[in-house]
Amino acid sequence: MTSKSPLQKARKWLAAGKYPKIISLLEPLVLEYRESFDFFFLLGTACLYVEDIGGAEAYYKTARRIRSENPDILKAQGAMYLRLGNVTRALEIYLHVLDVMPGDELANEALEFIRRNSDPEKMEDKIRSGAIKKFYPKRGLHPAVIPTCVFVLLLCAGCAYFAMNYKTLLGLNGARADLSALELTKEDAAQLVVTDLSSGEYKYILTTTEVNSCYKDALRFFQQNRDNEARRCINKLLLSNAGDLIKVNANTLAAHLEEPRFDTITDNYPVKQILTDIYLYQNCWVVWSGRVSNVVEDDKFYKCDFLVGYENLDRIDGTVTLVFEQPVVINNEKPIEVLARITVTENGELILRGRALHQPL
Numbered sequence: 001m002t003s004k005s006p007l008q009k010a011r012k013w014l015a016a017g018k019y020p021k022i023i024s025l026l027e028p029l030v031l032e033y034r035e036s037f038d039f040f041f042l043l044g045t046a047c048l049y050v051e052d053i054g055g056a057e058a059y060y061k062t063a064r065r066i067r068s069e070n071p072d073i074l075k076a077q078g079a080m081y082l083r084l085g086n087v088t089r090a091l092e093i094y095l096h097v098l099d100v101m102p103g104d105e106l107a108n109e110a111l112e113f114i115r116r117n118s119d120p121e122k123m124e125d126k127i128r129s130g131a132i133k134k135f136y137p138k139r140g141l142h143p144a145v146i147p148t149c150v151f152v153l154l155l156c157a158g159c160a161y162f163a164m165n166y167k168t169l170l171g172l173n174g175a176r177a178d179l180s181a182l183e184l185t186k187e188d189a190a191q192l193v194v195t196d197l198s199s200g201e202y203k204y205i206l207t208t209t210e211v212n213s214c215y216k217d218a219l220r221f222f223q224q225n226r227d228n229e230a231r232r233c234i235n236k237l238l239l240s241n242a243g244d245l246i247k248v249n250a251n252t253l254a255a256h257l258e259e260p261r262f263d264t265i266t267d268n269y270p271v272k273q274i275l276t277d278i279y280l281y282q283n284c285w286v287v288w289s290g291r292v293s294n295v296v297e298d299d300k301f302y303k304c305d306f307l308v309g310y311e312n313l314d315r316i317d318g319t320v321t322l323v324f325e326q327p328v329v330i331n332n333e334k335p336i337e338v339l340a341r342i343t344v345t346e347n348g349e350l351i352l353r354g355r356a357l358h359q360p361l
Contacts, residue, residue, distance in 0.1 A: 006033075010042045014139050022046035023055075037066045037301065041073060045137045048080055056080050067301065069343065069351055070325065071101045072137065078110060079135040087114060087123060100343055100353070102283055103255060110135050176223060177256050182249045184215065191243040203279060204240035211242045218253055227257045228267040228284045235280050260285050262339055262356065271308045271318035274342060278350045281342045286352075289337045292322070292330055302328045306352060311335035324354040334359055 004012070006029055010022045026033075026043045033039035044059030060080060063073045074097045081090035091114055097107040113135070117123045126132055184192075192211045194200065206214065218233035230253065237250045260266070265287055274281045289311045292304040302324040309317030312335075322338065330336060336359045340352040 007036070007038055007042065010046075014042060014045065017049075017139065019046040019049045023050070023052075035066060037063050037070070037073075037298075040066070041076070041137075045076060048076070048083070048136060053080065053084060067303075069100050069323065069345060069353075071097055071104065074100065075104075075106055075110075075135070076137045078107070079132065079137070082110070082114075082132045082135060083127060085124065085127060087118075090114065096346060099282065106135065176225070179219065179222065179253065179256065182219060182253060184212070188245060191245045193243055194241045197241060200241075202239065202241045204236055206236075206240045206242065211237065211240070211246060215242075215246055215250070218250065222253060222256065226266050227260065228265070228269070231257060231282075231284050232280055235282055239279060254283075259355070260339070262287060262337075262358065265339070271320065275318055275350070278342070278344050278348070282344050284342050285339065285355075286342060287337060287339050288352075289335060290316075291335050292332055295330075295332060297327070299327055301325060302330070302354075304330075306338070311337075320350050320352050322352040322354055328354070328357065330357070331359060 006025055010026055013019075013022050013025075022042060023046050026039060026046075029039070040059045040063035044056045044063060047053070047055035047059060057080060060073060060077050064070070064077065067073060074093055078090050078093035078097065081087075081093060091111070094107045094110045094114075097104050101107070113126075113132075114123075117126050189208070189212075192208045192215075193206065194202075197205065214233050214236055218230045218237070221227070221230035221233065234250045234254050237246055242250075265285055268287050269281060269284065271286075271288065274284075274286070288306070288308050290306050290308040291310045291313075292306055295302070295304040297303065304322050306320050306322035307316050308320060309315055322340065336357050338352070338354050338358075339356040340354045343351045343353050345351060
């Protein structure tokens, strides 16, 4: 029987709450695992649970250097900053999570928690009581309870499949969600723009007429199943001097946008167009062809430079980073076609978040 690797032991001990054992096991192996995301994530999490916040901060920082946009490390850092009482930094991190993973439940819950406890004394009480630990990385299942959970998981999977596909299964496919509640009233006209431009930083300065037009376009594109165009309008509003009401409504609309497939995507933008203003296209979906180079991968992660337009070896329209948060099999000698979501890092770098791929045999 083969012995378990240090990381396998650490995962087992994390589920069992044996944090000091994880730290004692892994810390001497830092050099050996210096490029392992899982290693530093596990070690940082163990430090967080034993209140070694300095250690957690250092190890999480290294994990994020390896995978800068991984949602798990972002959420872990958000929880760590909450524990430090650095609410401003935690807020920035959780908002960034939603850029990377729109609709993430834990990030939304954390933002609501911050809103409800915005008073410093109230937040301090929550930190002292341990209430913020619900935002810590999940420890996983203890091995002893895994067999008990298998049946429940299978049952939940069946229910989830039905919930996601009941319209198709029952023949109830029809029009999109009724968003008539988002239609603007005459009273809303006074709230379309922020007039005091010194109150914030805005990428786009729009007039009342432009905000109104952009907002109506977003709703119209949504009903036309042109979610990419709707997303562009939403991004423009969120990055502009549009008023709070417009931005709240825009976020509500964004939550109803759907993930496309290869055969359903509309308004597929070329890379050169997106590179002219990447923030305008954040969270839009694209289908691009090309080839990969400079591949970095393990059993959970794949990252490469994607040479867009280079499938026939005659031109390169642009080079972007492509990331799959899952193992994929790609022949580096052949062209591929990817379905991916546009994201933008805090440093302004465009990252393609791969969802699916096609490659000829």
